[in-house]
Amino acid sequence: MIRQFVGADKGGLAGSFVALLAASALVTACGVLLGSGLGGGVAAERYAGAPIVISGPDSVDGKPLPERAPIPRALADRIARVPGVRAAVADVGFPVDVSGEDFVAARGHGWASAALAPLRLRSGRPPAAPGEVVVSETIPAGARIGAYRVVGVVEGVTREPVVFFTDAEAARLYGRPHLADAIGVLAAPGVTDTDALADRIEQALSGSQAPTAKQTQTGSQTPSEKQAPSAKQTPSENEAPSEFEVPSADQAPFGNDVRVFTGAARGGVEFGDVGRARGDLQAMGGSFIGFTVMIATVVVTGTRSLAAHRRRRQTALLRIVGAAPGQVRAMFAREMLAVSLVAGLLGAVPGGLLATLLLRAMAWTGMVPADFAVSSGPVPYLAALVVCVLMAQFAAWTVSRRELRIPPARALAEASLEQPGMSRGRLAAGTALLLAGTAAALLPLWLRGVFGVALAASGGLLMIISLVVLGPPLVRAGTRLLRPLLRRRYGAEGYLAAANSLAGSHRLASAVSPMILAIGFALIQLGTATTAAAGAEREVTEGVLATHVLRGGPYGLDPAVAADARTWPGVEAVTPVARTRAFVETVMLDSSELLDYEAQGVDSTRALDLGVTEGSLKGLGKGTVAISVTAAETLGVRPGSTIRIRLGDGTPLRSRVVAVYRRGLGFGDLTLPRELVLAHTATRRDDSVLLRVRPGADLAAMVARHPGVTRSDMSAVARGDQFAGLLSSALPLMLVFGYIAVSVGNSLVLSVSERGGEFGLLLRAGAGRGQVMRMMRAEALLVAALATGLGTLATVLPLAMVSYGLTGSALPYVPPWLYLVIVGGTSLLGAVSLLVPARIVLSAEGRSS
Incomplete structure (x- = not known):
């Protein structure tokens, strides 16, 4: 009997299969990225003859x-x-x-x-x-x-x-x-x-x-x-030099x-960019695996919940005729085991292809070398299979526990009409997540710097998940709020759509949850990047006192360019800037840590204004450093403090802080003497040269003397850097966004496919197909409005605090076009996933009646 029962729910199992298949592909792709960071690269060329x-x-x-x-x-x-x-x-x-x-x-x-x-x-x-x-x-x-x-x-x-x-x-x-x-x-x-x-x-x-x-x-x-x-x-x-001693180049x-x-x-x-790319892929793959597993678990559990609701009557009947709770739990576990094994194996193949495509896209944007080779081995594929099985078993345990908690007679009644309540455990879990997320989001008010920003963004993700957990009451409240609008716009069909949503709030919440995840996750991740990019652009625009910037080829500018510019007629100020990354040693929870910072080297500040808040840049020289407000608050230092630094090549030094400045997003968190930075970079070249030029001065002849040098204005450079930063942030997220998009369609299709009886009843009661589809269009609008409202609401506080932690202003920046793309794309996907299967089911019911 149980085997027949399982076979009868092919639609529900198909929905779970799609969710697990996509999850397997996503986890595999993240694992391949991580594995490529550990073992990928480029074959030796100049060292090919040296074993x-x-x-x-x-x-x-x-x-x-x-x-x-x-x-x-x-x-x-x-x-x-x-x-x-x-x-x-x-x-x-x-x-x-x-x-x-x-x-x-x-x-x-x-x-x-x-x-x-x-x-x-x-x-x-x-x-x-x-x-x-x-x-x-x-x-x-x-x-x-x-x-x-x-x-x-x-x-x-x-x-x-x-x-x-x-x-x-x-x-x-x-x-x-x-x-x-x-x-x-x-x-x-x-x-x-x-x-x-x-x-x-x-x-x-x-x-x-x-x-x-x-x-x-x-x-x-x-x-x-x-x-x-x-x-x-x-x-x-191996040890840092003595107090303020500058190491020899x-x-x-x-x-x-x-x-x-x-x-x-x-x-x-042989290739320095390969090593940097491997480090970036390790960090990216490792961090995204955690996000992926968290989101996939929520989606798979929601999909399994929808499938369980489809057959609540059959589950109740099995229990009435004598099936023990252990048998029901075993039934759920066995069927999800079979589905997860097949989905995990099949999803590994597209997962590897997705990782390869993403690496090619990252190569196109310059994030990794164009010839970087994928090398991961079998571990990511096996790990994806194990993760799929574990997620499936967790979903089966969660759903079976909820189903077995309901008495069989009540379950028979709720199969036709949902009870509006929600279990105390789910309510408590959702409330706890909401409170924890809110507390984490507010941390930048007391904890400025990278830690506060990271915790605020993580708090936003917790708040999004809490709204998913608390979905049914939120959906009911939102439906009641939007019911008058639906009635005015769609008439009787709008009233019926609102009534259906109120009666099936649990089903609707399970369908809307992936859309809330899609909108909220995209806004948090991309909104953080655009806020930081906009803040950096604003600081560069305000802080650069130059009229032109000189840039070079892939290896930067020869220091002779700055020397030549200083003697050129009409040039009033020259500030060459050498860029690198450096590490600062600090103590956290009684443990020594190295924090990674963008650093710049300058020998003059006549063409830029860093926005000094404490101290003075006049003291910047041998054995000293200037530091941004964000880094100073993270490290707990001020002018006169001593910090331990590891330069980009690992050279250790101690430096005394002489100034604290506010424009760290635009110019880097550490400012060091230029000669020190040049001596410890692989190219020993400037990244750019800032020039303040009198009107009418001609730089063409000077630029022509140096091959590869180009001129541009700072606004163009800032806009280009902002676009590159947004693209770099968006590309790795495409895998997660794609998975959530698949989950949106899967959940909505599953929720509509079980409504054949409802559509048939409406047709037999005299409703036309056009009226039923009009009702579904009203539901699609309701779903889009609920997902947009809840997904946006969950990100307002976290993004405001992220902005405060990054820029000192609680006003984040999300380009209107980006918001419309996120919301519009998700809503369009939701509408298609509702209306297309609704038309198919309606046609089938029309033929049968």
């Missing part, structure tokens, strides 16, 4: 470094003496501007490093003098590289154009004669065991007081890697602490 590459650490306390950490060049001599090593080549890299018909941004290296790659001379000879270079064949013939003469061309495919200098000239241009980016190891003839050779190198470096860790195919530490014994380090190697940030890379991990050493 082993030694480089500095790529993270500090688990935080990926935004800049490359250089290592001592002297280690190459020690490595070269290891048995089995034919040569150890120190490699350095620096930007090179190539001019000609088209500007080309290239990387410069020493000629010795050409041996690390499968590159060979196609024509000419190696560079032999400081003024000679060899170029890759990807650089157009006739291109000019300053005063250097091209004496040879190498052939072989490279990801970026390459220019080879003599080793001495490369070391001079690199600017740090005692350091190198990496050391490539060439094996002696006959040596084929790369792992054994890597072990010998580790032992040799350990003997030279160099703690090492071998990293293999994925570039992350593997279970088999070996950590060499660490000898005692001197304070200059030619000092390795981690001393002799190096990493040994083999296999595919060499690509991450």
